[in-house]
Amino acid sequence: MGIQERKEKQKLEIRKLILDASMKLFVEEGFENVTIRRIAELIEYSPTTVYLYFKDKDEIFAALHDIGFQKMAEFNKDLDTIRNPLLRLHKMGENYLQFGMENPEYYSLMFIDTEPMDKLAEEGCEEWRPGDAAINRLKATVIECMEKGYLQQDDPLVVSLSIWSFVHGLMSLSIRCRLEKFIPHKEMLLPTMKASLNWFVNNIEAGNTSAKE
């Protein structure tokens, strides 16, 4: 069945063509400009052809959502080289902020927009694989921090979700233009968020009281 193989390969190629066009539109012109018709125009097919490779528009966004997580994983590639778990935790946070800053559209799709989650729900899927994997990596570091006394003992999941919520809060407020009203100079956004993260890590570090005498 060598011919069927070739056919499937072609099918995947066009899928890739569609995704590449979507990514281009997505990154260069933003979410709302990713339309089936413009995608079709870019790949020089008719709009309906897109539906032969993706069930609907949300399936395309779901695919972009996954690609976003791949991009983010690359961002965190050399994280394991940091031996001190608290430093690693801190660096994870910084990377998270950096990634969001450099890829706001992907960040939205991964953590803010409803579309990709709706898609999961309608498939009856309870799991959110990429998110799960990301949180598990975070949790592992949190546990290591607790074991070595950098964080006080507590439910690792709750603490992990809390840490995630903190950086996500900063990032999503920034991306959705709620922070810029308080940090008017754009180039100060990331530094201020990193300062926040600093403050946060300092505060959750076990035994680091810094109480005023």
Added chain:
Amino acid sequence: MGIQERKEKQKLEIRKLILDASMKLFVEEGFENVTIRRIAELIEYSPTTVYLYFKDKDEIFAALHDIGFQKMAEFNKDLDTIRNPLLRLHKMGENYLQFGMENPEYYSLMFIDTEPMDKLAEEGCEEWRPGDAAINRLKATVIECMEKGYLQQDDPLVVSLSIWSFVHGLMSLSIRCRLEKFIPHKEMLLPTMKASLNWFVNNIEAGNTSAKE
């Protein structure tokens, strides 16, 4: 000019009619079902009439955004009765979570969706009045906490934004269905978020080391 007064009153009445219909659709059927045509249908006018009272759809959302902040302010009405600033801070956080949980659509409009902010930007408006007011109330409490030694001295704005980011992170992840994958039982969402908040407040409290000995 008594007649002009009456006219303006009528104008306001229809504006209110439109807003009420929008709110109804908004709360009962969600953001994406608030369409000009459905609003018009509800108030029994033609769709174009809406444009005599609102420049465009975003202006309606901007109005709902403001109403959301009013609702939230009501939520925080009896907050000043709490004298201990740290307890008050904690309660502010709990109220914030509670409000978001009970009014997810409004919360989205206030803190997640881009539309109301785009509207501000196109009006050349640098200020985000309701958000500003809210943060200032938070900041005042933070400052009081610092003065009384409940929080360690630091830039009050940075600390305020950090606290806000934390609860917003929880809330927006929850509303956008990113938390439910880790907290599968819906009724546990709010309790877990409040547990997170507890953990957070405990950690930022000055002098509360809780280090393992």
Added chain:
DNA sequence: TTTGGATTATTAACGTTGTTAAGTAAATTT
């Protein structure tokens, strides 16, 4: 009171959007 200009509302339409149904042309199998 009647005329005339503003106000208020409507109908019709434009240009989008996602998506489906029906039809065509090419490739593959029989």
Added chain:
DNA sequence: AAATTTACTTAACAACGTTAATAATCCAAA
């Protein structure tokens, strides 16, 4: 060579936000 599957397109639907043109209503001045 005929039949069937595959790949793709054209045409269309329903819904959207929004504008232009038009009709009806109201109020003030002649």
